Amino acid sequence: MDSAYIADPDYEELFERAAVGLGHQTAPIGDLKSDMIGKYDIQLVVDEQLPTLMVYASHLNDAGSKLKLVRTPSDIIKLYFLDLGEKNISERLTNVKRKINSEVKLTTEDALNLGVIVLYSPRNRAHEITEEVVRLYLKIVDDLNRDMEYTLYSVISILLDAYYDDEKEYRRIKNMLDNKTSSDSKCQYASQEAMIESLNFAKEDLQFANEKLDAANRELDSANRELDSANHELGIANEKIAMLEAQNAVLNDKLKGK
């Protein structure tokens, strides 16, 4: 994913659970982009005065997202001024690096910036930036409070998983990260990870069950259709019988009349 994110502007609707991405859409929409658009609820806003903006809501639940992401183009263009681009990421990195190297006490925002930098890093520089951030993290990890350590450790671990294709490289960076992180944070992360995994399994189970249900429904449908056609045939047969009975009655009457 190559665009920057921004927190959601519509705090009443989305803010609690969602972050909305806002990026410049300079490239035309190809297959890859339309695939991404399908995965997220993306609204495109075209304004002749501005580059096309792309807004997408992430981690909304599936049911709620479509309904809630209704807002006017003006709301989105307003947020153009809160741009977070790639340029911004290198600025952030430089600032944090300077602070850490000169051993100034870091604020919560500074520490969070480490996570933000990795999260928003442009895809083509993700490896380089991630490694740099991991090195910075190792320098300050002993001074972080537990919450912050856990948060940064989780975010970096998850993004390592996202960015690295090569197992060896992944292991190398992950080991660097693991070696200095306290076991408390690692345990907490592992338990969260297990929870996420079990959620994924539950989702798969649900999907499997739904598929079964669908198949059963389809069978039921076809059985119903068969029953209908049988009923129809029965109806025709009944009509024939009624007709024959009527003819019979006429013949009987005739017989009696004779």
Add this chain to the structure above:
Amino acid sequence: MTRNRKYNKPFDLCHSILFNNFPAEYTSTIGVPGNLLKKSTDVFI
């Protein structure tokens, strides 16, 4: 050979973690101060 990934939506997950653990700080870190939020909605209502 490509690794098997653990997570489907890593970006969403990271947002959740950052936001849930430090809601106010995360918001201000990525540059959406609360007063601005209010203003930007007020204008259009």
